[in-house]
Amino acid sequence: MTETVLIRPQTDDDTVEIKREPYRPSRPARMGPGRVLRHIAGIDETILDWAPEERHRYTRLGAIVLNTGLMAALSMYVLLGSHQISPLILVPAALTWGYIVLSFDRWLVSNTHGTGGMGTGTFIARTAISVLMGLVVAEPLLLWMFGTDIHTQINQTRAESIETYESTLKRCNPLDGEAPKDAAGCSKEFTLNVPGAPRPLLDAKAAAERERDKAKTDIAAIDTEINRREDLARQECNGTKGNGLSGRVGEGPNCRQLRGETQQYKASSGRADRQDELDAANTKISGIDVQLAAASQTYSQNVTAAIKQRVEQKKADMDRPGLLDQEKALTELGGQNFFVLFQSNLVRLLLMVLDCLPVLVKKMTRPTTYDGLLSRQLTVDNRLHEKTLKNRSEREVGDLEVQIQQNEHNVRVRKERIEEQGRDAEADRQTNIDAQIEELARRLRGDA
The missing domain is CATH 1.10.287 (Helix Hairpins)
Known part of the structure; x- marks a missing residue:
């Protein structure tokens, strides 16, 4: 978006036309990785153009949300890969699961934009949901990381059995x-x-x-x-x-x-x-x-x-x-070796924190200019919606009142027409009677 400004130079030449970039809103960001990541974070670019300094912040937030989806896809790939499933099913299933987790985290983050921060109850609820998702995502990755020791323990347990x-x-x-x-x-x-x-x-x-x-x-x-x-x-x-x-x-x-x-x-x-x-x-x-x-x-x-x-x-x-079997083997390893128990719980906690990171980042950062702009935009949208509804309501009520009056008028006109037709019919009947009387009178006079 540009504006044309006409300035008059010091010379006597013709007026020079100069184009300059307006201060706000800034030029929209071109389509690229940054814009895609901000879209993942649920950002409205038309509003962010009024605060372009925060593009990098929301680009990083989108990258964090994308990381949770990629981690979920990798987790599902590792989980299904342990069952010798065909790649024709394995890859689409892993990508689908990653997309589901990505969409869920995107929803969690996008709902916090423009709210001025999350309340304690909302934060606890969303963190609990993220923890549950993190447990589901983290466990297959944890089993994959300790895969060698786990399979050794399984083989030993089976040999003893x-x-x-x-x-x-x-x-x-x-x-x-x-x-x-x-x-x-x-x-x-x-x-x-x-x-x-x-x-x-x-x-x-x-x-x-x-x-x-x-x-x-x-x-x-x-x-x-x-x-x-x-x-x-x-x-x-x-x-x-x-x-x-x-x-x-x-x-x-x-x-x-x-x-x-x-x-x-x-x-x-x-x-x-x-x-x-x-x-x-x-x-x-x-x-x-x-x-x-x-x-x-x-x-x-x-x-x-x-x-x-x-x-x-x-x-x-x-x-x-x-x-x-792998979970049981990991538990047995943890019971035999404190280091394995400590490391496995530490990795599990780290993976859960990574999955909870989008919500944590939004909670730990102060409300941004974009949040304020979006909040005001939502307020304006509400007012516009309210006014639009009021205008539509008044217009439709007026139309209904006019239609009612028109209906009443039509009823009166039809009644008058019916009455007029009745009077005409009565007059015609009276005329016929008079004609018949006159005809009878002529006959009587002729006979006389």
Whole structure:
């Protein structure tokens, strides 16, 4: 916008026409990065032209708002990138999220222009909203910054989980087919249904061992009784004095009687049968041991293969670490190392502050000339709007009153026309009656 000023020089030449730039408003800023950034900050360039000194301030404010949008886009890109999403979806999704956050921050900042500063309640509310947005934006970036340590922790945790799972399977499924000594935690998940378990052979061997032990016990009792009887007969024959002994040396009646009773006991004790049972039990145990060795080897191999298959399936079921896995790993790292806990919280706080920066900057800066101009412009807009509404209201009310009067006039005219038509019709009828009377009178006079 320029103005033409005519000045008269000192010479006698013609008047010289000089163009000079007006002081206010200044020449509008050309389209460029600065104007785009101010547009992001919600600035009206036509008003800012009256305070061009503040263009740089609002350019920087627009850059701060743009930074929050870019940070949000980067956060979404990092978050979705951890799930191996196609770039055809990843990039548009990240840009869309960045645009949403940028629009939201732009709304927060633009609403503060021309208000003369934010009240405490408004500032707290908008800061709380910015903090929530900052948490959403900051977390993926935080996980990305500690990505190496987080994935190391996840791998370590998963390796420990696999090791615990494998050891539980081995404890709950002994290779020898026996029942687990410690059955705590051996639920159906850790119980393998492996065919060919040597349990029946173990039960048969246990039964044979019980038979063997019983036969041994019976034989030992019979041998003890035989030894006692033989010892008693020997003492009697040797003339040993004692309870129930005669004390006579030689093969007397008592000696022969005791020896006879001993032989009779040997014959009736069934020791030979017990010995046959013992030999049969030992033979049976030996046969079971041979079968058990072969069955145990096969079963052990099957159990080992089943455990390996379960472990491999467990590893395969562990997908690529997700957001919850990474959060859990970061929490575990923070619990193990105070430095990691301190740094992660510090970075999280810093990222939240960056997202809250547009509102904080607007709160910390004094009201600008642009704010005053915009406030006065809004006041004028309100007055103009009020006057316009009043003018429109009065005009429309007048039009309605005129229309009402016109309607009333039209009604009166139509009524008068109807009355006039009625009078004309009555006059015509009276004329017809008079004509008929006159005609009748002529006829009567003619007849006379």
